[in-house]
Amino acid sequence: CLKCHGDEKVHKMVGTDTVSLFVEPGTLPNSVHKNIQCTKCHTEVTDHLKRPCSTNKPVDCSSCHAEVFDRYFKSGHGVAHYNNEDNAPYCTDCHGTHSTTSRYDDTSPVYRTNIPGLCGECHKEDGKAPNSTELKEVDAYADYSMSVHGQGLTSKGLTVSAVCTDCHTTHLMLKDTDEESSVHPL
Numbered sequence: 001c002l003k004c005h006g007d008e009k010v011h012k013m014v015g016t017d018t019v020s021l022f023v024e025p026g027t028l029p030n031s032v033h034k035n036i037q038c039t040k041c042h043t044e045v046t047d048h049l050k051r052p053c054s055t056n057k058p059v060d061c062s063s064c065h066a067e068v069f070d071r072y073f074k075s076g077h078g079v080a081h082y083n084n085e086d087n088a089p090y091c092t093d094c095h096g097t098h099s100t101t102s103r104y105d106d107t108s109p110v111y112r113t114n115i116p117g118l119c120g121e122c123h124k125e126d127g128k129a130p131n132s133t134e135l136k137e138v139d140a141y142a143d144y145s146m147s148v149h150g151q152g153l154t155s156k157g158l159t160v161s162a163v164c165t166d167c168h169t170t171h172l173m174l175k176d177t178d179e180e181s182s183v184h185p186l
Contacts, residue, residue, distance in 0.1 A: 001023070001038045001053075002023065002025055004021075004053075005021055005022060005023040006022075006023065006025050007022065008020075008022050009022075010022055021053075023098050024098070024099075027098045027099035028098055028099075030099065030101065031098060031099055031100050031101065032100050032101060032102050033098075033100055040063070040064070041059045041060075041061070041063075042056050042059060043057075043060060043063065044056045044057045058090075059091075059092065059097075061091045065091075068171050069091075071169075071171040071172040072091070072171045072172070074172060074174075074180075075171060075172045075173045075174060076133070076173050076174060076175060077089050077173055080132070080133070085132060086132070087122070087128035087129070087131070087132040088132075089122065094109060094110060094118060095109070095110060096108075096109060110170075112159060112163060113153060113159055113163075115163040115164050115165055116141065116144055116145070116150065116153065116163055116164055117141075119140070119141070119164040119165075120140070120141030120144070120145075121141075123135075123137065123139075123140040123141050123164075124139055124140070124141040124142065125138055125139040125142065127141070136176070140164075144164070149161045149162040149163070167182060167183055168182060168183060169182050
C-alpha cells in the first residue's frame with residue numbers, strides 16, 4: 001500500500017477539493033494498529049484492479065470494535081454521523097487515523113489529560129457542536145476550564161481531576177434528558 005500511499009503527491013478529487021491520500025510511513029510503526037494489515041480496516045480494496053483502492057469506502061471500525069461501535073451509534077455523535085450531519089465526529093476524529101495510539105500514551109488525543117482539549121475543539125462557543133445542534137452548554141470547554149475540575153487538571157496537574165468522559169462516558173454521549181444518559185438527573 002505504501003508503494004503508492006507513501007508518495008506525498010498521491011491524492012484524489014472530491015468535487016473540486018483535492019484530498020491527500022498520503023500516509024506518513026513513520027506513523028505506522030508507533031500505532032496500536034501496527035500489526036494489522038491495511039485491508040483489515042480498508043475492507044473495500046479490490047486487489048485485482050489497476051488502482052486497488054479506487055473501490056474503497058470510509059473505514060469501518062466495527063469489524064474489531066463492535067461493542068464500542070454499537071455504543072457510539074446509539075450516542076448523539078453516532079446518530080448525527082448516521083444522519084450524515086457534516087459536523088458529526090467519527091472514530092478517526094478523536095482517535096486519529098494511521099497514527100492511532102493507546103489511550104495510555106500521553107501523546108494520544110484520548111490520553112486522560114488531553115480529553116478536555118479534544119472535546120473542547122468542538123464543544124466551545126465557536127466550535128462545531130453548538131453550531132450544529134441544540135445544546136444546553138454553548139461553551140462547555142470554557143466552563144470546564146474555569147471549573148474546579150479544569151483548574152485541578154491544568155493549574156495543579158492533578159490527573160485524577162474529572163474530565164469530560166468521566167461523566168459523559170467515552171462513546172455513549174447522550175443528552176441529560178435521555179433516561180439512558182450517564183448524566184440523566186435520576
